[in-house]
Amino acid sequence: MDRPGAPRPRVAIVLFNLGGPDKPESVRPFLENLFLDPAILRVPGWVRPWLGRLIARRRTKAASENYAILGGRSPLLELTEEQGRTLDAMLAGEAVEYRSFVAMRYWHPMSDAAARAVAAWGAEEVLLLPLYPQFSTTTTGSSLAAWEAAARKAGLDVPTATLCCYHSDPGFAAATAALVRGAWDKARAELPPEVPLRILFSAHGLPESIVKAGDPYQWQVERSVAAVVERLGMDGLDHVTCYQSRVTPQKWIGPSTEDELERAAHDKVAVLVCPIAFVSEHSETLVELDVEYREEAERLGVPGYFRVPAQNSDPGFIQALRDLVLAARGGGRALCSYAGARQCPKAFGDCPHAKARTRVSALA
Ligand SMILES: C=CC1=C(C)c2cc3[nH]c(cc4nc(cc5[nH]c(cc1n2)c(C)c5CCC(=O)O)C(CCC(=O)O)=C4C)c(C)c3C=C
Numbered sequence: 091m092d093r094p095g096a097p098r099p100r101v102a103i104v105l106f107n108l109g110g111p112d113k114p115e116s117v118r119p120f121l122e123n124l125f126l127d128p129a130i131l132r133v134p135g136w137v138r139p140w141l142g143r144l145i146a147r148r149r150t151k152a153a154s155e156n157y158a159i160l161g162g163r164s165p166l167l168e169l170t171e172e173q174g175r176t177l178d179a180m181l182a183g184e185a186v187e188y189r190s191f192v193a194m195r196y197w198h199p200m201s202d203a204a205a206r207a208v209a210a211w212g213a214e215e216v217l218l219l220p221l222y223p224q225f226s227t228t229t230t231g232s233s234l235a236a237w238e239a240a241a242r243k244a245g246l247d248v249p250t251a252t253l254c255c256y257h258s259d260p261g262f263a264a265a266t267a268a269l270v271r272g273a274w275d276k277a278r279a280e281l282p283p284e285v286p287l288r289i290l291f292s293a294h295g296l297p298e299s300i301v302k303a304g305d306p307y308q309w310q311v312e313r314s315v316a317a318v319v320e321r322l323g324m325d326g327l328d329h330v331t332c333y334q335s336r337v338t339p340q341k342w343i344g345p346s347t348e349d350e351l352e353r354a355a356h357d358k359v360a361v362l363v364c365p366i367a368f369v370s371e372h373s374e375t376l377v378e379l380d381v382e383y384r385e386e387a388e389r390l391g392v393p394g395y396f397r398v399p400a401q402n403s404d405p406g407f408i409q410a411l412r413d414l415v416l417a418a419r420g421g422g423r424a425l426c427s428y429a430g431a432r433q434c435p436k437a438f439g440d441c442p443h444a445k446a447r448t449r450v451s452a453l454a
């Protein structure tokens with residue numbers, strides 16, 4: 091039994107997210123960081139600095155207009171910090187001392203600052219917890235590569251575990267299904283009874299070439315949708331998985347969310363859009379879904395447009411993260427919370443992200 095007052099072992103939980111600009115002047119350098127990442131812009135190393143800066147410059151106007159709608163900045167950092175505080179509060183009674191740190195990939199605080207803070211706190215263990223339920227080489231894989239370099243630089247050499255993904259985790263599915271159910275009931279109350287309602291599970295898209303090269307993201311998105319639909323238990327539920335936020339001219343995975351709005355207009359069904367790969371509100375939910383796609387739905391004549399809120403600090407969702415943290419630590423799983431082939435596609439062996447990560451490092 092622990093003696094009262096005895097120091098508890100310290101475990102740092104590092105929350106990975108993408109990050110977003112904190113002021114209008116940060117939009118361009120934020121976009122440069124993003125398009126200079128070899129996990130995002132997969133071109134030979136000698137072209138990347140030139141091409142990455144060019145794409146960032148061209149994207150700055152459109153992105154700045156989106157952030158202007160949000161007051162000139164992304165709300166992602168505040169929301170991620172709140173998720174960390176809520177998680178810490180839920181872990182407060184444990185025998186070890188947990189503290190959350192935020193490591194954003196493309197804007198501050200980034201991995202270097204987070205690794206220095208974790209070292210200064212005196213962490214004896216680290217648990218890397220991506221705020222991406224599905225593993226992609228472009229998100230979690232990229233953050234892992236950045237973290238490894240930052241931890242080395244900070245001289246942080248402690249046992250480190252990674253929760254690679256929780257796409258079908260029962261707690262995540264239950265929390266998400268509860269949010270869907272609440273939004274469904276509100277939408278049904280507003281709609282005339284004869285208008286059918288379809289759920290569009292909308293995930294961030296990816297270039298098709300990245301999926302063909304072995305990225306497990308799309309497979310994991312499909313698993314998340316299946317888990318949430320199963321949890322909803324609604325007979326004959328009309329639903330579809332689709333992909334938003336295309337930003338490059340290459341072919342991206344589909345169907346696109348825009349195409350699904352057209353189909354809904356054609357079928358005369360209202361839509362309930364559920365973000366399935368974002369667990370926080372940010373420009374792609376608050377602007378793309380709430381402003382752009384809503385306007386597009388109205389223009390097309392979709393008979394109703396509703397949205398499920400992102401999880402943010404929803405108690406059910408943070409409880410699911412808490413349970414994942416405790417299971418990952420207790421089980422001593424070094425790399426993957428689902429190391430068994432049950433959750434990972436056979437094509438990627440026992441754990442897709444270990445191979446995917448090697449691929450990202452090889453690109454760097
Ligand atoms: C080739 C480009 C991109 C890929 C691939 C990509 C994958 C990807 N992104 C997220 C989640 C987020 N993306 C965000 C912003 C963002 N993403 C891209 C490009 C790609 N993303 C750009 C250019 C931007 C900047 C905004 C814009 O210009 O539209 C954000 C943060 C936004 C914020 O408001 O803070 C998130 C979160 C996922 C999950 C994903 C693939 C699985």
Ligand SMILES: [Fe+2]
Nearest residue numbers: 108294335374
């Ligand atoms: Fe993105």
Ligand SMILES: [Fe+2]
Nearest residue numbers: 254426441442
């Ligand atoms: Fe895995």
